[in-house]
Amino acid sequence: MDAPKFPTFRPLYQQIKDLLLERIASGEWSPGTYIPSEAALAASYDVSVGTLRKALNELVAENVVIRQQGKGTVVATHDTDRVLFRFFNLWRHDGERGLPVSRPLGRKLRKATADEARDLGLEPGAKVIHISRVRDLEGVPTLVEQITLEAARFPGLEKDPEVLPNTLYHLYQQRFGQTVAHADESLVAVAASAQDAEHLDVQPGDPVLQIRRIARDYQGTPIERRISTVTTRHYGYFNQL
Amino acid sequence: MDAPKFPTFRPLYQQIKDLLLERIASGEWSPGTYIPSEAALAASYDVSVGTLRKALNELVAENVVIRQQGKGTVVATHDTDRVLFRFFNLWRHDGERGLPVSRPLGRKLRKATADEARDLGLEPGAKVIHISRVRDLEGVPTLVEQITLEAARFPGLEKDPEVLPNTLYHLYQQRFGQTVAHADESLVAVAASAQDAEHLDVQPGDPVLQIRRIARDYQGTPIERRISTVTTRHYGYFNQL
DNA sequence: TAAACTATATCCTATACATGACTTGCGGTT
DNA sequence: AACCGCAAGTCATGTATAGGATATAGTTTA
Missing domain, CATH: 3.40.1410.10 (Chorismate lyase-like)
Incomplete structure (x- = not known):
């Protein structure tokens, strides 16, 4: 009935997402860097690939990283047209x-x-x-x-x-x-x-x-x-x- | 090498998404209607629940439907604050x-x-x-x-x-x-x-x-x-x- | 009557695995 | 040197399944 203002639990994939974002924000993975593969990250955090994937996909949606099939996952930089035009609306x-x-x-x-x-x-x-x-x-x-x-x-x-x-x-x-x-x-x-x-x-x-x-x-x-x-x-x- | 302008294949979940959107646009599922459950839809289209889920989640991202745990999936209407303020930016x-x-x-x-x-x-x-x-x-x-x-x-x-x-x-x-x-x-x-x-x-x-x-x-x-x-x-x- | 419990239906989280598409680099061939 | 094909690595797609969280309706209980 009452809307729980403090959610009773926090999904694992969101915790992983926070951890990933922290490593990016801290500069450990600087913009332009290719981060480890899905499989490697999943193993290092001891979660399934699916869970890690869901975390990464949220970072994609927020324009923090860019994933490309066959290549890998790179921290977004401001030198691509795509990111550049995001901040130029004229x-x-x-x-x-x-x-x-x-x-x-x-x-x-x-x-x-x-x-x-x-x-x-x-x-x-x-x-x-x-x-x-x-x-x-x-x-x-x-x-x-x-x-x-x-x-x-x-x-x-x-x-x-x-x-x-x-x-x-x-x-x-x-x-x-x-x-x-x-x-x-x-x-x-x-x-x-x-x-x-x-x-x-x-x-x-x-x-x-x-x-x-x-x-x-x-x-x-x-x-x-x-x-x-x-x-x-x-x-x-x-x-x- | 060459960028394929016409993608060589179209993922199943996107085809499902199109089918769902068509049923919404046609008025078969009008705004405010609760559409069938994940399981029912997956069975009717003969795809896995995961695939159907991915299609629905894209429609959520585009503000076409709203999903709520425990209740179901409803076609978005313009009477909720959320949708209302989307078109009012002052x-x-x-x-x-x-x-x-x-x-x-x-x-x-x-x-x-x-x-x-x-x-x-x-x-x-x-x-x-x-x-x-x-x-x-x-x-x-x-x-x-x-x-x-x-x-x-x-x-x-x-x-x-x-x-x-x-x-x-x-x-x-x-x-x-x-x-x-x-x-x-x-x-x-x-x-x-x-x-x-x-x-x-x-x-x-x-x-x-x-x-x-x-x-x-x-x-x-x-x-x-x-x-x-x-x-x-x-x-x-x-x-x- | 009102509160607590139960059953059911829904979506959500999490895991595991197989296969496909795409990129890259390495060798071998021409 | 240029080309070609192959193999390895990566993300993407698709399936299957188990259990958790949430909402609702109905039933039981105090």
């Missing part, structure tokens, strides 16, 4: 899409604002790295990004790679061991600021789309705060329900 | 959400515009039903909806229920046997028109969010075209990646 109105090209605007180390600290779960005044850039789609300036990162997780990023790559998430993963596994986005329509208007080639006050994203790691801890201001003349934000 | 900025209340603006039978015909996959000039309404969230007018439906699928809807219910998808399902199974949405920021501004209590030209949705049935055929114009002062469009 489509041209005719249904096509292109990859954005970035132009840097600024990069510096400073203290977090109150909003930034709240979104990233940091102490007020904690050190953060702030990056801003413009991104062009097919040569047309389309969005301005304001990115904030916890400095402690990305030591040296305020200076180090002289030129930032186009896709930051791959850099986070390769250079700092920070993998973006999930993200929440909240979209609102706002009037373009004078600055954004200049970068985006629109008039101040023109309507633009503002996307506030918080990107998280495997455990759900915030890694990145990103505010994208987008002109939707040629592109729109696409979503499947 | 959240208050503090993270809470409320259910909208609707006020009718108009309803009529007319010929489709070119855009409407294209979006719904109809012949130019086909008969459609157009519905417009304002929706309040916590007493504040927040969005204006312009809804277009193929008249042939919804006979009499231009007049019949004197008062439209708050959640239309449940009505589509109950009265017309039309179940919305998927939807695509495209979001852009636009300037509020004079009309929308009046309904939403903003100034003409103020930035508002425009959501263009095409809702589809089990097979992917368009059922409904809906353009929502939203003021994002208090609410935002939320998405999980």
Whole structure:
């Protein structure tokens, strides 16, 4: 009758799944690594192959690992198109899409604002790295990004790679061991600021789309705060329900 | 070596899944119906329970059916909160959400515009039903909806229920046997028109969010075209990646 | 009457095993 | 050197079965 808030038991395959995820999150199996085979893992945990399989299939559903018949099971990286487009939802109105090209605007180390600290779960005044850039789609300036990162997780990023790559998430993963596994986005329509208007080639006050994203790691801890201001003349934000 | 564009074989469980989906789409098992048990279905199709189970689990993942231990497997309806909120992505900025209340603006039978015909996959000039309404969230007018439906699928809807219910998808399902199974949405920021501004209590030209949705049935055929114009002062469009 | 128990039906978990499909590398052949 | 075929390793599919968890209805019991 009463809904049991604390489930009375926890399936074995979920426990296995947790153990596997832990080994991935800890870096023991870093992204790009092929993990042991079904049979080997099942034997090492002393469970049946079916049980281990069910655990792995949940990780596939969560985009943590990718399995391929005949090859093996690999921890997902951010360099495949599939994962890359998962975090890029802008489509041209005719249904096509292109990859954005970035132009840097600024990069510096400073203290977090109150909003930034709240979104990233940091102490007020904690050190953060702030990056801003413009991104062009097919040569047309389309969005301005304001990115904030916890400095402690990305030591040296305020200076180090002289030129930032186009896709930051791959850099986070390769250079700092920070993998973006999930993200929440909240979209609102706002009037373009004078600055954004200049970068985006629109008039101040023109309507633009503002996307506030918080990107998280495997455990759900915030890694990145990103505010994208987008002109939707040629592109729109696409979503499947 | 070459990627086989036409897969060389089709797994049994997918064939079973198609057969099950067909029986649901055809109306043989209408929403709310409990379908036969695993064992019965497996026997009737002459496959193992495990195979049938895999087919059903895919339908669960696609929100077509809901399985509950001890009870059975039921075809999903649009009257549960879970399914309802799947198609309603507006959240208050503090993270809470409320259910909208609707006020009718108009309803009529007319010929489709070119855009409407294209979006719904109809012949130019086909008969459609157009519905417009304002929706309040916590007493504040927040969005204006312009809804277009193929008249042939919804006979009499231009007049019949004197008062439209708050959640239309449940009505589509109950009265017309039309179940919305998927939807695509495209979001852009636009300037509020004079009309929308009046309904939403903003100034003409103020930035508002425009959501263009095409809702589809089990097979992917368009059922409904809906353009929502939203003021994002208090609410935002939320998405999980 | 109300609570506890029982029986049954359902889906869920877990195991075991056989076979098929796919990838890769190794040898041998040309 | 290039090609071909084979073998081994991997995940995918399909079957079979036993027992557990959950829901419901009916029966017994206090």
